[in-house]
Amino acid sequence: MQPFRNLKSLAxxxxxxxxxxxxxxPARFLHKPRKDGYSQYLFRDxxxxxxxxxxxxxxxLIAAExxxxxxxxxxxxxxxxxxxxxxxIAPSFGDIFYSNCLKNGLLPVPLRADVVAAIxxxxxxxxxxxxxxxxxxxxxxxxxxxxxxxxxxKQCLLRGVDELGYTLTLLPQIEEFEKAHPxx
Amino acid sequence: xxxxLTLFEKIWRRHSILxxxxxxxxxxxDRHLIHDGYQPAFEFLHxxxxxxxxPHRIFGTPDHYVPTTHRDVVQISDPERRHMxxxxxxxxxxxxxxxxxxxxxxxxxxxxxxxxxxITQPGITLVCGDSHTSTHGALGALAFGIGMTExxxxxxxxxxxxxxxxxxxxxxxxxxxxxxxxxxxxLAIIAKIGAAGATGHVIEYAxxxxxxxxLEGRLTICNMSIEAxxxxxxxxxxxxxxxxxHARPYAPSGEAWDRALERWRELPSDPEAAxxxxxxxxxxxxxxxxxxxxxxxxxxxxxxxxxxPAQASSAVRRDAISRALAYMDLTPGTPLAEIAIDRxxxxxxxxxxxxxxxxxxxxxxxxxVAPRVEAWVVPGSSLVKAQAEAEGLDRxxxxxxxEWREAGCSMCLGTNGEIAAPGERCASTSNRNFAGRxxxxxxxxxxxxxxxxxAAVKGHLTDVRRLLEK
Ligand code: SF4
Numbered sequence: 311m312q313p314f315r316n317l318k319s320l321a322x323x324x325x326x327x328x329x330x331x332x333x334x335x336p337a338r339f340l341h342k343p344r345k346d347g348y349s350q351y352l353f354r355d356x357x358x359x360x361x362x363x364x365x366x367x368x369x370x371l372i373a374a375e376x377x378x379x380x381x382x383x384x385x386x387x388x389x390x391x392x393x394x395x396x397x398x399i400a401p402s403f404g405d406i407f408y409s410n411c412l413k414n415g416l417l418p419v420p421l422r423a424d425v426v427a428a429i430x431x432x433x434x435x436x437x438x439x440x441x442x443x444x445x446x447x448x449x450x451x452x453x454x455x456x457x458x459x460x461x462x463x464k465q466c467l468l469r470g471v472d473e474l475g476y477t478l479t480l481l482p483q484i485e486e487f488e489k490a491h492p493x494x
Numbered sequence: 495x496x497x498x499l500t501l502f503e504k505i506w507r508r509h510s511i512l513x514x515x516x517x518x519x520x521x522x523x524d525r526h527l528i529h530d531g532y533q534p535a536f537e538f539l540h541x542x543x544x545x546x547x548x549p550h551r552i553f554g555t556p557d558h559y560v561p562t563t564h565r566d567v568v569q570i571s572d573p574e575r576r577h578m579x580x581x582x583x584x585x586x587x588x589x590x591x592x593x594x595x596x597x598x599x600x601x602x603x604x605x606x607x608x609x610x611x612x613i614t615q616p617g618i619t620l621v622c623g624d625s626h627t628s629t630h631g632a633l634g635a636l637a638f639g640i641g642m643t644e645x646x647x648x649x650x651x652x653x654x655x656x657x658x659x660x661x662x663x664x665x666x667x668x669x670x671x672x673x674x675x676x677x678x679x680x681l682a683i684i685a686k687i688g689a690a691g692a693t694g695h696v697i698e699y700a701x702x703x704x705x706x707x708x709l710e711g712r713l714t715i716c717n718m719s720i721e722a723x724x725x726x727x728x729x730x731x732x733x734x735x736x737x738x739x740h741a742r743p744y745a746p747s748g749e750a751w752d753r754a755l756e757r758w759r760e761l762p763s764d765p766e767a768a769x770x771x772x773x774x775x776x777x778x779x780x781x782x783x784x785x786x787x788x789x790x791x792x793x794x795x796x797x798x799x800x801x802x803p804a805q806a807s808s809a810v811r812r813d814a815i816s817r818a819l820a821y822m823d824l825t826p827g828t829p830l831a832e833i834a835i836d837r838x839x840x841x842x843x844x845x846x847x848x849x850x851x852x853x854x855x856x857x858x859x860x861x862x863v864a865p866r867v868e869a870w871v872v873p874g875s876s877l878v879k880a881q882a883e884a885e886g887l888d889r890x891x892x893x894x895x896x897e898w899r900e901a902g903c904s905m906c907l908g909t910n911g912e913i914a915a916p917g918e919r920c921a922s923t924s925n926r927n928f929a930g931r932x933x934x935x936x937x938x939x940x941x942x943x944x945x946x947x948x949a950a951v952k953g954h955l956t957d958v959r960r961l962l963e964k
Binding site for chain 1: 508509511512514515516517518520522524531533534537542558559574575577578617618623624625639640641642643644646647650651652653655657689690693694720721723725753754757789791810811813814817907908909913926928929930931934
């Protein structure tokens with residue numbers, strides 16, 4: 311997993327609520343091999359949402375509430391990551407999408423709804439600075455806003471490692487649990 | 495003394511292996527259902543030199559990529575899709591995982607066969623790399639969908655890190671009117687609380703109308719919990735649950751059944767247990783529902799009209815409605831019951847069980863599918879199909895002009911290639927009306943099996959209650 315510390319980038323706005331994972335990655339590409347790359351399938355039927363000359367190579371995507379709702383397909387996160395996005399900002403996310411992001415080096419940032427709404431309403435492209443260590447987003451006028459993330463997920467992202475290696479060290483506890491609970 | 499606990503909290507505590515300093519819990523996973531979308535998970539696992547840790551807790555069946563016109567894997571013409579189905583067969587065989595293959599009568603949509611085989615049981619934790627895993631909560635299990643990285647984690651460890659979600663109790667009290675089903679209840683709930691209304695929560699459905707539902711109806715309700723953003727949906731196990739489970743192949747039997755019953759009877763939420771959020775509905779006020787837009791929250795009673803974006807509560811909502819109506823090619827003010835359809839899809843993990851087919855068949859019986867409408871029945875499992883055939887339902891559907899197909903996900907999602915054409919309008923018993931869900935440019939209206947059957951014979955969305963007065 312690619313580590314994430316901080317970045318400054320134009321934020322590509324998608325001012326829509328409930329952008330579901332079927333839009334992000336249409337189902338007809340779900341069987342495509344991971345290693346071939348998913349960039350070309352991102353928003354395949356709504357390509358105009360991302361192909362905008364005033365937002366060259368955006369690394370941040372900002373959207374209205376409930377971004378990534380719907381299907382659990384992790385392929386939606388692969389498509390965003392392969393396209394070059396490293397941060398997704400929204401007032402809220404689909405639960406499964408949120409955790410899928412964290413597992414792929416993509417930082418989901420739940421940001422105050424009024425701040426998101428103001429950025430989405432801006433007439434000029436907005437450049438944002440996102441810092442994971444301090445858990446803050448800095449908007450063009452210099453104001454900083456905090457966001458939440460679980461400590462462990464944060465450390466995994468900062469170091470670019472996943473959870474599995476850590477959990478495998480806990481196998482003795484898992485085995486003990488199994489012995490203590492034979493009925494399940 | 496333990497404080498009063500909810501059904502969810504009892505299962506959560508019972509499966510908590512340990513807690514991390516940041517508050518995440520390592521949760522033990524009792525059962526893992528897998529399907530033909532698991533190729534990447536096995537690849538990730540093998541890339542790390544790992545193998546499934548507890549194969550006896552895993553059950554597999556192909557559903558997403560299987561054809562519903564025949565049962566021959568070799569005949570799947572697209573090599574990449576065929577590979578998905580073959581890969582599941584290969585991996586399950588290599589790892590000693592129980593598998594209900596395409597040639598097995600027990601094959602079907604993963605969320606239909608879990609309960610059907612008695613694999614899903616009260617009080618267990620169950621996961622699957624599919625968001626509609628919430629379905630299984632209907633039996634009083636804690637069941638939720640996960641992504642492929644989490645799937646790999648569960649395969650390797652039989653455990654999963656989770657932050658404890660909040661709890662929401664949705665009470666539906668009273669009696670449902672004739673022609674109103676579980677599907678209408680859940681659509682009415684989502685229309686009210688919204689597509690993100692339960693984000694971060696586990697829902698427990700309660701109240702007399704929920705108690706009165708059959709197990710099949712409860713599965714339909716819990717299935718769509720995810721469409722309200724919920725992590726999971728659950729219903730307390732009771733005699734309906736136990737009667738359903740008794741003598742199912744993977745349910746406990748003999749003395750083990752008696753011991754299990756004792757444990758299961760302890761599961762329902764304690765009377766004093768507190769929920770973070772409570773919502774209530776009057777069953778008598780729920781009418782047959784249909785969706786008009788591109789989110790499951792865009793649902794309304796069939797006697798309503800297509801909404802006017804100008805009257806939306808906010809600018810964001812106005813834009814969302816306008817975009818949805820443009821995609822759906824609908825004009826504000828049109829009565830929903832006048833919307834003409836091209837297709838009917840009776841299937842999916844929401845509504846493809848025997849009870850769904852019986853209700854639909856009772857509407858279709860003695861009538862004909864309207865001219866130019868293409869109507870399909872896709873049973874949820876091969877056993878459901880066989881049962882329906884034993885009851886003669888297939889003949890009723892075929893006589894009326896429906897296509898009677900093999901079990902699978904089919905046009906709910908179209909990953910097997912069975913999609914609606916651009917611009918086609920489909921009355922569907924599935925769970926998602928997202929833009930392009932049933933094929934690029936295809937337009938989906940969600941509804942109950944009875945309403946879909948009524949739409950099939952009328953050729954347009956219609957109030958099934960009119961057809962009940964034969
Ligand atoms: S029937 Fe539809 S929603 Fe259910 S598992 Fe299959 S594709 Fe997913």
